[in-house]
Amino acid sequence: MLLKLRAGEKLYINGAVIKVERKATIELLNDATFLLEAHVLQPDDANTPLRQLYFVLQTLLMERDCAPDTLRLFNEMSAATRQALGGGALADGLRGADALVDGGRVFEAMKTIRGMFALETELMKDKTTANAA
Incomplete structure (x- = not known):
């Protein structure tokens, strides 16, 4: 390569x-x-649920010695995030990312999550606007 x-x-x-x-x-x-x-996402930029999941997967690739613990953390965080979302495109996307991770395709899972950053930003804006009203 x-x-x-x-x-x-x-x-x-x-x-x-x-x-x-x-x-x-x-x-x-x-x-x-x-x-x-x-x-590579810097720690200070991991400030939303999806960015935190991305950061965990990044760590999984970069720190192989910690892989079992990092994988467990990703699975727990992903499940909690999906539950908080309830349903919709982000939850569906996370299920896809989970399947990629389970198949050993961590980089592809990172790409999937990164592709959802804009949707997450929009969702967070909508919730902020709704809460302000």
């Missing part, structure tokens, strides 16, 4: 952080778990 990085960009491979000084292409010759800097 070829990864093209811009100058100053970070790459997270199997928990290690690599930063390139100038534009670089890196070829991974074996199976490795990696995240590009654009996929």
Whole structure:
């Protein structure tokens, strides 16, 4: 797999952080778990239920030593979030993400959750507006 990085960009491979000084292409010759800097959510940005779930999955990929505990945390948080949502598109999306995680496809589950961030923002705005009225 070829990864093209811009100058100053970070790459997270199997928990290690690599930063390139100038534009670089890196070829991974074996199976490795990696995240590009654009996929990494900082702790301060994990400020909504979906972002917190995304952060937990990110941790699952980056900190393999903690995988069983992190996976359990994700399952508990996802179930609680789905229950709080009741139903609808977000709950359906989370069920899909859960199935991906169960199938070992954590990165795809992260993409699914990331794709729901805008919907979550709209839902939270609507609830804030309804509570203010």
